[in-house]
Amino acid sequence: MKYERQPNKPDWYRSDDTKLYRAATSGSSPFNEWYEFDDRAEAVEHFADQTETDQFCWIGGEIFHLEDLEYDEVIEGFVRIKGVKPADLDEVVQSVSRF
Numbered sequence: 689m690k691y692e693r694q695p696n697k698p699d700w701y702r703s704d705d706t707k708l709y710r711a712a713t714s715g716s717s718p719f720n721e722w723y724e725f726d727d728r729a730e731a732v733e734h735f736a737d738q739t740e741t742d743q744f745c746w747i748g749g750e751i752f753h754l755e756d757l758e759y760d761e762v763i764e765g766f767v768r769i770k771g772v773k774p775a776d777l778d779e780v781v782q783s784v785s786r787f
Contacts, residue, residue, distance in 0.1 A: 690724040712785030738784040750774040
């Protein structure tokens with residue numbers, strides 16, 4: 689994984705077609721965030737600890753919208769509903785950014 693917090697796009701951003709790129713930006717803010725991941729699994733692992741919010745939840749190696757999950761009182765936790773797709777990584781990035 690590569691990460692930079694800076695106003696402008698780093699030289700390495702979108703330089704490799706085999707990588708996964710995400711960014712959280714607001715104009716030329718010094719708090720713009722730039723990410724490069726090897727794949728979705730690496731991105732999900734990176735954001736797993738940061739997404740325990742009122743919007744997302746990490747379950748079984750993926751990140752889901754809380755609204756797409758059910759709470760199971762027996763296990764005292766959220767469970768995935770069959771057919772629900774993982775959250776879009778752009779939404780996850782925006783949720784953990786300063787913007």
